[in-house]
Amino acid sequence: MNKLDIENYNLEQTLLGGQSFTWEKEGEAYVGTHKDNLIILKQNANQILWQTYPVLNNEKLLKEYLNLEFKYLDTIQAIQKDEYIKIATKEIHGIRILNQDFETVLMNFILSSHKSVKGVRKLVKDISRRYGKLIKSEQAYAYSFPDAKVIASLSEKELREIGAGFRAPYLKAAAEKLVKDQEYIKRLKSSSTKEIKEYLTSYKGIGDKIADCILVFGLGRLDITPLDIWAKRVLIEFYGLDPKVNYLDMSNWYTNYFGINTAIAGQILFEYIRNLPRVKQK
DNA sequence: TCTCAGGGGCGAT
């Protein structure tokens, strides 16, 4: 395998933390797909061992996908605004935001609705195994998540049968829309966050939260923190916000407080609070 | 075996 020296990179939390659903841990290795590429990674302290398939040694792809050029330490320094985030950044170290494929992220997050990370990963894997492309190496294999055209060609019934449940019609309609809007989307990517969000929420099955996930994880808009229940708990338990504050106001709070890299702060606080020992409610 | 909520969103009120 190829070697790359890189400090402050936590593969485990980055790949399996819930921003991507196309990774599995197999023994010591992380096996995942990005578009129609298979990527195998291992972490050894400050070294990442890696290989890509079917095109071998694709360093450009790897660096782009793992976001290796990202100025991690500068960002961490910029968000040290209070004791909570300071403690969190000590405990949770090395999370990056991946540069994932837009279409895959959009479809995967539609599937994430009312599902645990583990549940989404399983569903994504089941769909990939059945309808995706097989990519093999000598040591591992994986199926890529099908592109929009393939998903659009499936019936709602097929998607239900594989486990998509009530998300099946959303997924199918989204895939059709992705195909139809292909050219429009290319231009949209350089538009304002607000405009893109408006477009995304016009999809059935995409509301505020999932739209924000797509903006951050599929388009690299780091000036947003997607508000799942954990990001909300952070605001309520650490920063004293009233639980009744609506989505948009909470979201604006993050952006106003942490600024252009609030997505990173959000990921760190999310991991931190999620791993705190909790007393059971009720 | 059974219950229950899960990193939401929709549609009706």
Next chain:
DNA sequence: ATCGCCCCTGAG
């Protein structure tokens, strides 16, 4: 603004 309900799985 609030509230059932959606489909299925893993965890208890």
